[in-house]
Amino acid sequence: MKAGSTSLRFRLLVGTLVWVAATVGIAGWVLQSMFEQQLSRQFDNELSMHLAQLAAHLETDAGGNPVLARPLSDPRLERPYSGLYWQVERMAPDNSGVIALRSRSLWDAQLPVPADRLADGERHTHRVSGPDGEALRMLEQVMQPAEGPDQSWRLIVAADERLLAEPVARFRTLLIGALALLALGLMVAAAFQVVAGLRPLKRLREELSLLRDGRRTTLSEDHPSEIEPVVDELNAVLSRNADFVTRARHQAGNLAHAVKTPLAVMANAAAEADGPFAELVHNQVIAARQQIDRHLALARVAAAAQDKGLRCQVAPVIEGLVRVMQRVHPERSFTFTPGETAREMLFRGEAQDLQEMLGNLLDNAGKWACSQIRIAISADAEQLHLDIDDDGPGIPVDRRAALLQRGQRGDEKVAGAGLGLAIVSELATLYQGQLELLDAPGGGLRARLKLPLAR
Incomplete structure (x- = not known):
């Protein structure tokens, strides 16, 4: 292979493999983003569901204190430091809150609440630290009970973000394995396609080698339609060159015979005469014959050397x-x-x-x-x-x-x-x-x- 040249097979394979890798990588990134977004929406919906359930079960006792009519349905709220928590605060006029109720999962801890103002029924989402220092996604809402419209309660539900990150990480691992297997399969298929697609060129090269060695005179016509025009042109060039060689050899032979006849006449005339001039003519005729024979031999060999058959x-x-x-x-x-x-x-x-x-x-x-x-x-x-x-x-x-x-x-x-x-x-x-x-x-x-x- 010449310096600086690149194999067509190498170009096709590299281009295909790069495209497959880029496509699979982009597809993986899109799938992971979609899954993460869907899981995040599901996470937020679950927080909203717990907050709505907390609001629905919250009642006021005879002393005006909030109480739960019945426990919330998720068993994680009963397990200490499970990662899912709720908390109810009685709001003071200065927007500060006093904890009135909290889930058993908080044990003796409490959720830090940002000092923000919420209208009745308005919800805010925050990111705060949990009992073990873990990152929590918190959803809060202020509500006024019907039994005491002059009171305001802050309802808070929070969940450990690891509950969101761990499924994403597991999905990412499975996705990378699946996409790697898919990419490997596509690359093998691409390599097979390139090899199979270039096989006719290999066959053409073998036929050209046979042509060079003289084991055939033309290329076969049984080639794919994309290569047929090239094969036809090569066969046309070979046929034309053969015609040129044959015509040139015939013309050289005819010229030699045409020149040899007057040379023979001159040689006979010189042989019948005596003197220096006759001897000069005789010697020059011999030299001319030798030159004609020599050049005819070279022309014939030059033509024969091109005929590999x-x-x-x-x-x-x-x-x-x-x-x-x-x-x-x-x-x-x-x-x-x-x-x-x-x-x-x-x-x-x-x-x-x-x-x-x-x-x-x-x-x-x-x-x-x-x-x-x-x-x-x-x-x-x-x-x-x-x-x-x-x-x-x-x-x-x-x-x-x-x-x-x-x-x-x-x-x-x-x-x-x-x-x-x-x-x-x-x-x-x-x-x-x-x-x-x-x-x-x-x-x-x-x-x-x-x-x-x-x-």
């Missing part, structure tokens, strides 16, 4: 060349004994190009070997290694790089196959291969030709 067996090509070279160089011994694995190896290219490259190397080895030329085949994961060893004088290390460069002349470049070492190197490079000149293990020169291996 070409392949040929290497061993039969070498065996045919060995038979030819034994007739050309009868005084030399050519040895080629491939094993079963080597015999099955395939070159990803045209057999004619392989013949031209190996023919040149074998001819050079035949010219400079003392007696033996050995040919061996091996391969790594991606390339064929064709080693041609001779027992001749070899080539000095400082001259090897120059002999592989275009324009350098030497006896090794007198090509029996019509090509020099520099051209062999260029042809191998066009096939994304390489020609190396090394020392042979037994002395002499090793020409190692590296070419693409067909799978």
Whole structure:
């Protein structure tokens, strides 16, 4: 992956997971707020109910003192420090109050009451400290009994806010667990959806890999509708490039034949004449033919190197060349004994190009070997290694790089196959291969030709 680039799968997953996390978090906050508000309203309604019940059960005795006709229904009011309390005060003209009655849950404590003024029937809500220092939510109301309209009683009901906070905390714990499980399920579903959604791209990549390796010439049309336009365009580009290559090769061949005819006429005319001019024309015609052959070979190899579907067996090509070279160089011994694995190896290219490259190397080895030329085949994961060893004088290390460069002349470049070492190197490079000149293990020169291996 290039530096700075980001996987599409990574982008989709991160975007989806962030959105899921944010949505679930907001939903959790909203649900908790709604539950807390509902519980708070229920808490306040319960206080109002207790206050109304206290007012309904409150009566005046013969002495004008408030008494309860019957106890309130909630049993917590009878349990000391239970968290639910009530208190009744007789109001003085200065708005101070004297406790007249209180719930058993207060025991010997009393509820602190803010010094505020209330109209008859008006209610106020306060937050005060309870008997154990706990926070209480208090609801108060002033009422005037019918038996003594000149009197005012302050009715107070209070409850511990922990009765509200504890259910909220339990709900929050359950909600976090449920939402975490929901978020995990959504994230797994999102990951599965992203992987399943991008699977056609993986299949397209595999088909492109097969196309690159020459195991197919076009992409299949069985793709999702979103990818079909891209596949169609790629197939159109491949078809057009194939047409361009074919047309260019035909035009190059036609041009070569058109030029070779006048060159042949000039060569015949020069052969029938004598003198320096005739010799000059003859030499230039030979040079022009060599240039035409060279460029035709390069053009053909350049086109063949783009066609990944070409392949040929290497061993039969070498065996045919060995038979030819034994007739050309009868005084030399050519040895080629491939094993079963080597015999099955395939070159990803045209057999004619392989013949031209190996023919040149074998001819050079035949010219400079003392007696033996050995040919061996091996391969790594991606390339064929064709080693041609001779027992001749070899080539000095400082001259090897120059002999592989275009324009350098030497006896090794007198090509029996019509090509020099520099051209062999260029042809191998066009096939994304390489020609190396090394020392042979037994002395002499090793020409190692590296070419693409067909799978």
